[in-house]
Amino acid sequence: MVEKPKAPAAGNSRANTKKELPEHLKAYKHIWVMLELERGVVHPVSWELMGEGRKLADKLKVDLCGVVLGAPGTTDGAVADCFGYGGDVCYVVEHPSLSDYRNEPYTKVMTELVNKYQPETLLLGATNLGRDLAGSVATTLLTGLTADCTELDVDAEGSLAATRPTFGGSLLCTIFTLNYRPQMATMRPRVASVPLLTPGRTGRVIRHDVSLPEEDIITKILAFLPDGTTNKSNLAYADIVVSGGLGMQNADNYQLVRDLAGVLGAEWGGSRPLVQKGWIPTDRQIGQTGKTIRPRLYIAAGISGAIQHRVGVEGADLIVAINTDKNAPIFDFAHVGIVADATKVLPALTETFRKRLALAATRSAAE
Amino acid sequence: MHIVVCVKQVPDSGQIRVHPVTNTIMRQGVPTIINPYDLFSLEEALRLRDKHGGEVTVVTMGPPMADQALRKCLTFGADRAVLLTDRFFAGSDTLATSYALGQLIEKVSATWGAPDIIFCGKQTIDGDTAQVGPGIAKRLNLLQLTYVQKIEDFDFDKKEITVHRRAEGGIQVLKTKLPCLVTMLEGTNEMRRGTMADALRAARAGIITWSAADAGITNLALCGLKGSPTIVKKVFAPPARAEKAFQIEVADKSYEDICDALLGEVYKRQPALEQDMVKMAPGY
Amino acid sequence: MAEEKFDVIVVGAGPSGNACAYTLATRGLKVLQLERGEYPGSKNVQGAILYSDALEKLIPDFREDAPLERHIIEQRIWMMDDRSYCGAHYRSEDFNEEKPNRYTIIRAPFDKWFSKKVVAAGALVICETTVTELVRDAHDAVIGVRTDRDDSIIYADVVVLAEGVSGLVGTRAGLRSIPKPDTVALAVKEMHFMPSETIAARFNLQDDEGVVIETAGTITKGMTGTGFIYTNKECLSIGIGCLISDFTETSQTPYGLLEAFKNHPAVKPLLAGSEVKEYAAHMIPEGGYKAIPQLFGNGWVIVGDAGQFVNAVHREGSNLAMTTGRIAAETIFDLKSHGQPMTAGNLSMYKARLDDSFVMKDLKKYKNLPRTLENKHLFTTYPRLLSNAAQTYFRVDGVDKKSKENAIVKSFFTTRRVKGLLGDVLGMARAWR
Numbered sequence A: 001m002v003e004k005p006k007a008p009a010a011g012n013s014r015a016n017t018k019k020e021l022p023e024h025l026k027a028y029k030h031i032w033v034m035l036e037l038e039r040g041v042v043h044p045v046s047w048e049l050m051g052e053g054r055k056l057a058d059k060l061k062v063d064l065c066g067v068v069l070g071a072p073g074t075t076d077g078a079v080a081d082c083f084g085y086g087g088d089v090c091y092v093v094e095h096p097s098l099s100d101y102r103n104e105p106y107t108k109v110m111t112e113l114v115n116k117y118q119p120e121t122l123l124l125g126a127t128n129l130g131r132d133l134a135g136s137v138a139t140t141l142l143t144g145l146t147a148d149c150t151e152l153d154v155d156a157e158g159s160l161a162a163t164r165p166t167f168g169g170s171l172l173c174t175i176f177t178l179n180y181r182p183q184m185a186t187m188r189p190r191v192a193s194v195p196l197l198t199p200g201r202t203g204r205v206i207r208h209d210v211s212l213p214e215e216d217i218i219t220k221i222l223a224f225l226p227d228g229t230t231n232k233s234n235l236a237y238a239d240i241v242v243s244g245g246l247g248m249q250n251a252d253n254y255q256l257v258r259d260l261a262g263v264l265g266a267e268w269g270g271s272r273p274l275v276q277k278g279w280i281p282t283d284r285q286i287g288q289t290g291k292t293i294r295p296r297l298y299i300a301a302g303i304s305g306a307i308q309h310r311v312g313v314e315g316a317d318l319i320v321a322i323n324t325d326k327n328a329p330i331f332d333f334a335h336v337g338i339v340a341d342a343t344k345v346l347p348a349l350t351e352t353f354r355k356r357l358a359l360a361a362t363r364s365a366a367e
Numbered sequence B: 001m002h003i004v005v006c007v008k009q010v011p012d013s014g015q016i017r018v019h020p021v022t023n024t025i026m027r028q029g030v031p032t033i034i035n036p037y038d039l040f041s042l043e044e045a046l047r048l049r050d051k052h053g054g055e056v057t058v059v060t061m062g063p064p065m066a067d068q069a070l071r072k073c074l075t076f077g078a079d080r081a082v083l084l085t086d087r088f089f090a091g092s093d094t095l096a097t098s099y100a101l102g103q104l105i106e107k108v109s110a111t112w113g114a115p116d117i118i119f120c121g122k123q124t125i126d127g128d129t130a131q132v133g134p135g136i137a138k139r140l141n142l143l144q145l146t147y148v149q150k151i152e153d154f155d156f157d158k159k160e161i162t163v164h165r166r167a168e169g170g171i172q173v174l175k176t177k178l179p180c181l182v183t184m185l186e187g188t189n190e191m192r193r194g195t196m197a198d199a200l201r202a203a204r205a206g207i208i209t210w211s212a213a214d215a216g217i218t219n220l221a222l223c224g225l226k227g228s229p230t231i232v233k234k235v236f237a238p239p240a241r242a243e244k245a246f247q248i249e250v251a252d253k254s255y256e257d258i259c260d261a262l263l264g265e266v267y268k269r270q271p272a273l274e275q276d277m278v279k280m281a282p283g284y
Numbered sequence C: 001m002a003e004e005k006f007d008v009i010v011v012g013a014g015p016s017g018n019a020c021a022y023t024l025a026t027r028g029l030k031v032l033q034l035e036r037g038e039y040p041g042s043k044n045v046q047g048a049i050l051y052s053d054a055l056e057k058l059i060p061d062f063r064e065d066a067p068l069e070r071h072i073i074e075q076r077i078w079m080m081d082d083r084s085y086c087g088a089h090y091r092s093e094d095f096n097e098e099k100p101n102r103y104t105i106i107r108a109p110f111d112k113w114f115s116k117k118v119v120a121a122g123a124l125v126i127c128e129t130t131v132t133e134l135v136r137d138a139h140d141a142v143i144g145v146r147t148d149r150d151d152s153i154i155y156a157d158v159v160v161l162a163e164g165v166s167g168l169v170g171t172r173a174g175l176r177s178i179p180k181p182d183t184v185a186l187a188v189k190e191m192h193f194m195p196s197e198t199i200a201a202r203f204n205l206q207d208d209e210g211v212v213i214e215t216a217g218t219i220t221k222g223m224t225g226t227g228f229i230y231t232n233k234e235c236l237s238i239g240i241g242c243l244i245s246d247f248t249e250t251s252q253t254p255y256g257l258l259e260a261f262k263n264h265p266a267v268k269p270l271l272a273g274s275e276v277k278e279y280a281a282h283m284i285p286e287g288g289y290k291a292i293p294q295l296f297g298n299g300w301v302i303v304g305d306a307g308q309f310v311n312a313v314h315r316e317g318s319n320l321a322m323t324t325g326r327i328a329a330e331t332i333f334d335l336k337s338h339g340q341p342m343t344a345g346n347l348s349m350y351k352a353r354l355d356d357s358f359v360m361k362d363l364k365k366y367k368n369l370p371r372t373l374e375n376k377h378l379f380t381t382y383p384r385l386l387s388n389a390a391q392t393y394f395r396v397d398g399v400d401k402k403s404k405e406n407a408i409v410k411s412f413f414t415t416r417r418v419k420g421l422l423g424d425v426l427g428m429a430r431a432w433r
């Protein structure tokens, strides 16, 4: 039940750098945010987008609308929060086949919604779900899609100005979709903050019925293996990551990284040479050709901070670097640095954290 | 079995410099590499071929010099390489790229048989969009499996594939029918070196080079700048981080004191962490 | 894998290997060239000056598409002490000729270009493949190579070792001994980028004109070595090199030397405002004639730096590399076309032809020079003396000229004494003869 793209959404005229919106697209209005509901939880990036979307909607004097897809009876919380986080309207599609994300039914429903209700802008999170879906939807609608934005704005003419990093973060560019609708973008998680929730705030709910016979959907979900039941790394999603580089000197010393991670309940990883030397498995590599991480705290021990490593960790809220070389490039992007021998600092740090956490735990238990 | 792998030649981002005045990328002299993410997909394709037989065709759209990347893929062991190159494709965004590659793959199918799987990289390191893979799938009316961590089962006779797909908070075990489009997650395998026989074959092989017309692409309005709905209006260098890392004093201090100072600095900058860490820490 | 056999396997894709493979392939031999770098030139560092003659003999119209930087119209030779230089400059409009004699080049693009010609001529070129050892038959004749790609063997009638100065394959096979530290220099170099207008202004140049500066003196901190600055289109190559034995003795670091050289008051303004892009280190064989190893044997020949073919005095290397590569190829071709086997006896023709060429004649001429240059006074005492002399002479301070001259002459004699001075002059003259 995959559909081939139909006629182009706009005339085949040259995508000029001037806005010349074809007549049939002028009806497209309002800002939509896809609310990623998975296993009962909405991904925080959706709320971050509601915050950004609210600002755009206010500037343009249009509605901010959330879109929730899910199994029957699972969307109520998301709908309430949609309004709580500033939505004016919430589109809801409930169907048993939408219980977990799958590309086919989700693409079908999203394109159907867009064609029927005609939003001017459609925003999604730059998560695996958002990127998987956005690429399919934009191609089906034959419209422009800007990936992984770090900033969203509107220009004087009311067009979406989506800013994103390119070339591994060495440049930023601002991208427009002037003559096609909707204007689509995915936004990188954690670059915007989640707005304040106003409980009890309400809005208009628009329910949309779809026909989605399960037997027409070819891809089946056999199982879901939650993280924690697998012993694979969960680096990309971890709140705290401790990692080591060649400065750890040998595989035995690398254990010091894991010790600290153990005390913190953190994930552990490392630079590429460690994978090449076999000190850590491939899925623990952090950086351009490894994992991109966005933890709240990143502790890098004995890592020089090459650009390929840097692009994978730059999104961390707080970067702590331990390196013997005060000129190491990592100090250009770390927030806090210690110029010292990591093999000495790490054990001390593990002890300090252990004590501090034990103390805090007893204190909070006492309260 | 026929497998098509889409690879892209990209500038080695580690060596890119930005012109201080014009803010443009200085590509001159910057070495190019095969998009590293594509190698995970290529390796997976080669493994399937080695196990189930058949052929791997690598394809790319790019400038004439992209043949270097393709030749390298042959050295790794791919069976055939096709380069789509034409000035009409200059300035393509992801929509126009997916159109061109979709058409190219149609032509490849017509010439050497329809592919059972198409592999793309998760994303590129220059465009960084992760959109072209899903775009190609849509253009070709194929099912897609993105962010695949592992091919769990591959039944060529039944035309079925089961994969582990990375999702939020866990892994989806998905089963679908061939043909489909797969993008592999990074770090799932390691690119082989290629044997001497492969290297010799690659050195001798011709890279099949097609123009738009050769690939049967006639609707040039859907290609290049013309076919690209997105418009890059401004390119600029990110504002440099104002200051270097705050340095914890180390001179003459015990490691204990250094660590205390560090903790103070961490909690000062991320106050919420102190509480949350207690919840996260496994019971100390 | 099906066994493959080639007429010739060439190990390495530097100037010597490329010249050899090109010559063989254009003459229709079945050639395999193996290079360990990612692409030809990726591992090669050179200052770099290209001498047209050697390349012209191979590719007469190379000027049409080779990536040449600037043709050289001016040569400067500087004797430096810490605050001054004293030198000779030669610049001539004659160098603005239709077919210039010397060019600056950048090795990476140049080697890539050369390799394309080799491929176009019909040789099979495989990169990212390191030859690990030579394969021999029961009679010890070389019959092929083993590489780091699985353990299959590729066979050939003759293997040409064009593997550069480190020459690991040849050394491992016992064909040559490890070059001694006092016959190999370690050179470090950087590329400093700046707009071509800046280069033109700083060196008084137009269009593609270029300048070469060769320097010696206290910049090497008393070690045997030299420094250089070459103008490319949009960057300067600056480098300095000294004998490895000297580095080990003095515990100076190459990078330290280069930093000091760059900060010399006469050099710093030339580099001002540039962006450094590339730092690289490479060895140069400087043992000269006496360090040349056995050059041929049953099924093998050695060409280029691997055979110590560098003229340290004139800073020639790539031309000797290309010439030795070409002559080896011509010899192999002649043997092959006469149906002669690649035995040591037959391949000795390669050495005989080299002896007849400028390669051996030049190296022979300077055969004693390397020893002479070990005279440390050349790099410490003399530069200072020279600088003092010049300054005494040029400074106008009321002292009469005759007294000045006397003072200069005296300074030479008191510092180095008559015997030392005479010895140095004679030694130099003999080595040069």
Ligand SMILES: Cc1cc2nc3c(=O)[nH]c(=O)nc-3n(C[C@H](O)[C@H](O)[C@H](O)COP(=O)(O)OP(=O)(O)OC[C@H]3O[C@@H](n4cnc5c(N)ncnc54)[C@H](O)[C@@H]3O)c2cc1C
Binding pocket: A244, A245, A246, A247, A248, A270, A271, A272, A273, A274, A285, A286, A287, A288, A289, A290, A291, A301, A302, A303, A304, A305, A306, A307, A308, A309, A312, A322, A323, A324, A325, A328, A340, A341, A342, A343, B012, B014, B033, B036
């Ligand atoms: C196409 C490509 C993709 C790449 N992808 C990645 C990638 O995804 N991830 C990645 O990490 N790299 C990647 N790299 C490699 C990258 O360029 C660097 O080589 C690598 O990150 C360096 O690792 P390192 O910092 O551990 O080692 P080094 O650069 O060797 O740095 C070691 C550091 O440890 C310090 N040190 C030494 N001893 C101590 C001590 N006792 N205590 C504290 N500090 C000490 C040193 O001062 C030095 O700064 C890639 C490269 C390429 C070409």
Ligand SMILES: Cc1cc2nc3c(=O)[nH]c(=O)nc-3n(C[C@H](O)[C@H](O)[C@H](O)COP(=O)(O)OP(=O)(O)OC[C@H]3O[C@@H](n4cnc5c(N)ncnc54)[C@H](O)[C@@H]3O)c2cc1C
Binding pocket: C011, C012, C013, C014, C015, C016, C017, C018, C034, C035, C036, C037, C040, C041, C043, C044, C045, C046, C047, C048, C049, C050, C051, C129, C130, C131, C132, C162, C163, C164, C165, C168, C169, C187, C188, C189, C239, C282, C283, C284, C303, C304, C305, C306, C309, C310, C315, C316, C317, C318, C319, C321
């Ligand atoms: C700093 C510096 C400045 C110089 N300036 C000049 C100058 O201005 N003019 C001049 O004429 N000369 C100059 N030279 C000397 C010149 O660079 C050399 O003489 C010349 O490059 C020698 O060529 P070659 O082919 O013998 O060796 P190389 O250029 O060293 O090439 C050898 C090749 O073999 C490959 N290789 C090695 N081992 C293996 C293996 N086992 N398997 C596969 N491949 C292998 C290497 O990767 C390399 O590409 C300079 C040298 C240096 C270091």
Ligand SMILES: Nc1ncnc2c1ncn2[C@@H]1O[C@H](COP(=O)(O)O)[C@@H](O)[C@H]1O
Binding pocket: B006, B007, B008, B035, B037, B038, B059, B060, B061, B062, B094, B097, B101, B119, B120, B121, B122, B123, B124, B125, B127, B128, B129, B130, B131, B132, B133
């Ligand atoms: N020009 C191209 N030629 C071939 N494949 C491409 C091209 N551009 C993108 N791809 C494929 O699409 C994937 C995702 O690219 P991107 O959407 O640019 O991040 C890449 O990893 C490639 O597999």
